[in-house]
Amino acid sequence: MTTEELYADAAGRFTFVLDPSTQIFGAGVSAVQPVEGVWRLSAHDFSGNQHHGEGVFRLLPDAPSTAHYCAVGMTEAVEPITRVRLGAIDSVSAVDSTAGYEDFTARSTAVTAGSTCPIALQGRAQFAFQANTYTVFVDWNRNGILDEEGEVYSAGALLGSTGQDGMEVNYPIEVPAGAAQGPTRMCVLKVWSPSSFALYWPGGACGAYRWGQVEDYTLQVTRSEAIFASGFEEGLAAPTVDKRFSAATVPLNTPTGLTITLSNPNATPATLSADLVDAFPSGLVSAANASTTCTGGAGLLQTGSSVTLRAGAAIPASGSCTIDVQVAAVTAGELVDTIPAGSLVTELGSHDADAAATLTAQAP
Numbered sequence: 202m203t204t205e206e207l208y209a210d211a212a213g214r215f216t217f218v219l220d221p222s223t224q225i226f227g228a229g230v231s232a233v234q235p236v237e238g239v240w241r242l243s244a245h246d247f248s249g250n251q252h253h254g255e256g257v258f259r260l261l262p263d264a265p266s267t268a269h270y271c272a273v274g275m276t277e278a279v280e281p282i283t284r285v286r287l288g289a290i291d292s293v294s295a296v297d298s299t300a301g302y303e304d305f306t307a308r309s310t311a312v313t314a315g316s317t318c319p320i321a322l323q324g325r326a327q328f329a330f331q332a333n334t335y336t337v338f339v340d341w342n343r344n345g346i347l348d349e350e351g352e353v354y355s356a357g358a359l360l361g362s363t364g365q366d367g368m369e370v371n372y373p374i375e376v377p378a379g380a381a382q383g384p385t386r387m388c389v390l391k392v393w394s395p396s397s398f399a400l401y402w403p404g405g406a407c408g409a410y411r412w413g414q415v416e417d418y419t420l421q422v423t424r425s426e427a428i429f430a431s432g433f434e435e436g437l438a439a440p441t442v443d444k445r446f447s448a449a450t451v452p453l454n455t456p457t458g459l460t461i462t463l464s465n466p467n468a469t470p471a472t473l474s475a476d477l478v479d480a481f482p483s484g485l486v487s488a489a490n491a492s493t494t495c496t497g498g499a500g501l502l503q504t505g506s507s508v509t510l511r512a513g514a515a516i517p518a519s520g521s522c523t524i525d526v527q528v529a530a531v532t533a534g535e536l537v538d539t540i541p542a543g544s545l546v547t548e549l550g551s552h553d554a555d556a557a558a559t560l561t562a563q564a565p
């Protein structure tokens with residue numbers, strides 16, 4: 202952030218630039234660098250009107266991947282994690298370690314999607330009155346980002362442990378049913394808190410913390426053996442299709458919006474393995490160019506009487522995307538536009554109910 206005066210542009214927007222000269226300090230974080238992680242920006246109005254606002258944003262690496270996780274470490278003193286147990290992992294490490302980060306990714310265990318895996322954590326506090334919080338991050342969707350929704354576990358806190366007295370945090374880690382298969386990064390972060398009355402819980406797996414330690418492990422995620430006859434694995438929920446017109450009743454030859462919403466309840470994106478075609482009923486025609494928020498693939502294909510989302514497009518994990526098209530009725534009466542069950546085919550399953558919407562076109 203510059204130290205010069207800042208002026209809004211004609212639209213009233215400010216641009217703040219975080220760079221290595223930006224001086225930023227915060228509770229539990231002493232980063233001068235704009236490190237990757239969760240940030241909160243708070244603005245106050247000094248004119249006496251008591252206006253203020255704030256928002257949370259995240260700094261991410263340019264190209265997050267499982268080959269490049271953001272850096273995390275300790276800037277002050279190392280207070281080690283001394284033992285981590287989860288499944289086949291029983292990882293004992295030095296109580297007097299001086300490494301803020303310990304790479305134990307070679308230590309791994311198998312976990313099954315949809316199961317619960319208890320984790321037990323031990324570590325050393327500098328003083329008997331000191332509390333430490335233990336936070337576990339798991340990159341369940343294997344996208345190179347460790348601290349998304351459903352990937353952060355505030356596992357517990359210990360007060361004044363020596364790291365060798367058997368005191369431990371116990372927490373049940375629930376492996377999401379939709380977790381991606383394969384080697385998956387787990388990060389354990391232990392950080393100092395002023396006391397057990399003021400526990401500090403990190404929100405992000407990136408950045409520079411002051412006192413504590415970080416250890417990385419590998420979870421080998423497998424899905425359960427049960428396979429449905431359709432070839433889709435148990436534990437996955439099929440994507441759904443919803444469609445609606447902007448207006449229920451319109452005059453003839455008057456454009457109105459048609460929105461098709463594709464939703465995916467799974468923790469991994471659902472990629473279309475076949476074209477999704479919405480063939481309009483007789484009497485309904487395209488009135489303007491269609492657009493979509495579904496990314497990937499070859500985009501949309503539009504004709505006068507249909508719109509198609511091409512194979513390769515993806516519905517975001519635990520989210521949805523839409524296809525929007527302006528249509529108009531050229532014949533009067535009730536026009537029912539249906540996408541039959543099974544038309545949306547993705548690698549995570551097909552939708553299992555007809556999606557229909559009715560437009561009533563009124564003759565003048």
Ligand SMILES: [Ca+2]
Pocket residue numbers: 281282283294295298303414416
């Ligand atoms: Ca350790």
Ligand SMILES: [Ca+2]
Pocket residue numbers: 339340341342343344345346347348349352
């Ligand atoms: Ca992730």
